[in-house]
Amino acid sequence: MLLDPNVGLIIWTLITFVFVLLVLGKFVWGPLTSMLDERETSIREALDLADKARAEASAAAEENKKALAEAQAEAQAAINKARDDAERVAREVRERAEAEAQQLLEQARQTIQQERNQALQALRQQTAELAILAAGQLLEENLDSEKNRKIVDDFIARIPDAQQN
Amino acid sequence: MAAAAEGNNEGGGVDILSHILDSHELHLGPLHIPLPHLELFGIDMSITVHLVMMWIASLFLLLTLISTTKKRGLVPSGFANAIEALIIFIRDDIVIPNIGKKDTPRFLPFLLTAFIFILACNLLGLIPFGATATANINVTATLAICSFMAMLVGGIRHNGFIGYFVGLIPSGLPLWLMPLMIPLEFLGLFTKPFALAVRLFANMTAGHVVIISLLSLIFVLNTVVVAPASVIFALAIYLLEIFVSFVQAYVFTLLSAVFIGMAIHQEH
Numbered sequence: 001m002l003l004d005p006n007v008g009l010i011i012w013t014l015i016t017f018v019f020v021l022l023v024l025g026k027f028v029w030g031p032l033t034s035m036l037d038e039r040e041t042s043i044r045e046a047l048d049l050a051d052k053a054r055a056e057a058s059a060a061a062e063e064n065k066k067a068l069a070e071a072q073a074e075a076q077a078a079i080n081k082a083r084d085d086a087e088r089v090a091r092e093v094r095e096r097a098e099a100e101a102q103q104l105l106e107q108a109r110q111t112i113q114q115e116r117n118q119a120l121q122a123l124r125q126q127t128a129e130l131a132i133l134a135a136g137q138l139l140e141e142n143l144d145s146e147k148n149r150k151i152v153d154d155f156i157a158r159i160p161d162a163q164q165n
Numbered sequence: 166m167a168a169a170a171e172g173n174n175e176g177g178g179v180d181i182l183s184h185i186l187d188s189h190e191l192h193l194g195p196l197h198i199p200l201p202h203l204e205l206f207g208i209d210m211s212i213t214v215h216l217v218m219m220w221i222a223s224l225f226l227l228l229t230l231i232s233t234t235k236k237r238g239l240v241p242s243g244f245a246n247a248i249e250a251l252i253i254f255i256r257d258d259i260v261i262p263n264i265g266k267k268d269t270p271r272f273l274p275f276l277l278t279a280f281i282f283i284l285a286c287n288l289l290g291l292i293p294f295g296a297t298a299t300a301n302i303n304v305t306a307t308l309a310i311c312s313f314m315a316m317l318v319g320g321i322r323h324n325g326f327i328g329y330f331v332g333l334i335p336s337g338l339p340l341w342l343m344p345l346m347i348p349l350e351f352l353g354l355f356t357k358p359f360a361l362a363v364r365l366f367a368n369m370t371a372g373h374v375v376i377i378s379l380l381s382l383i384f385v386l387n388t389v390v391v392a393p394a395s396v397i398f399a400l401a402i403y404l405l406e407i408f409v410s411f412v413q414a415y416v417f418t419l420l421s422a423v424f425i426g427m428a429i430h431q432e433h
Contacts, residue, residue, distance in 0.1 A: 002182065002185070002186065002302070002370065003302050005302075005303060006187070006209070006213075006301075006303045007208050007209070008203075008208050008209045008210040008211060009187065009213060009215065009216060009301065009303040009304065010303050010306065010307050011208065011210065012210065012212075012216050012219075013216070013219065013298075013303065013304045013307035013308070014307050014310075014311070016216070016219050016220065016223055017278075017282060017307065017308065017311060018311075019223070020223045020226065020227065020278055020282055021274065021275060021278040021311075023227055023231075024226065024227070024230060024274070024277070024278050024281075025274035025278065027230075027231050027234060028230040028231060028233070028234055028248075029252070029273065029274040029277050029278070030274070031234050032233075032234060032245075032248065032249065032252055033252060033256070033270070033273065036249065036252065036253065
């Protein structure tokens, strides 16, 4: 009794089971498994995306750090260059001013020397002439003119040396 | 099951089998509903109690499962979570290890349906007025035949028609063993679904027989003294039956997957 075959029930079972299989397969297992796959891929993608974003962020931070360091180095270089330039310009200006001053001083000294020489020359001549004139007027009668002039010239020639010394 | 108490006949004995066997009358307590007799092409296609139970189980499955897919979205909620957990469990722990990732989409719907259908039929036998369709050898044989078809389809698709049947015989055997091995392996082809059918049938029948027997003791001995013990033991067996319902659905699915995997990957 327990093992009695029942072909009708076998056929009915087959129909029922296949029907359930087809309907569930189409409306339940299909959508649910595809949704599971979809979710798995979306989670994986989200994780990948997060990883990529993290990597990008760290790369950007690294770049920023590098750029900052570069900017600092550039600024330092610019400051150094400006300081060097300023020092160089200041030195040049000072040197030129000193040189000019030196030159002016030299010129002035030369001019003074020249003026002095001229003045001395003129004074010598005038002194000679005045002396001759005075001596001529004083000693016009008794003195040989040529011999006396020589004596006077010698005397005059000795005067500036004595004055200069 | 609930009708077990009425199961005693005049002789003082109890007709245990009548509670397990298929019948043409649906028993809802005192209400006895006759089911129609049908005959198609000379085959008795009568609607029986077990068939009605299968239909109830199927209807329940279709309605509940389809309703879970209505609110679709990537974030699951409520009952859909449980169904998803079931799908993931069967897919990742039963089907993929045995059949392989490549062929899983082809056989997953069958194995999922087999699992949930058997489970629903098993559990339906445990509620009052229910009957266990899976305690009927015809039903389990049909399910086993479906499983057998899946094995053949998998094996033949993967290895070719001739390749599959040749591959049944392990390679490297001496020639003189062939007269022994060929019939043996051919028989082995059919023992697998036979084992599936008998295992499910026997397990589902046995539990019910035990429960009814325990309850029948009260009527056989005609005393209420044994009633507490009977009821406690029957309750314990009933709880065991709930567990067995899940285990047998799982075992049927697992072994089907193993057999399909063996048919596909013959060298293992």
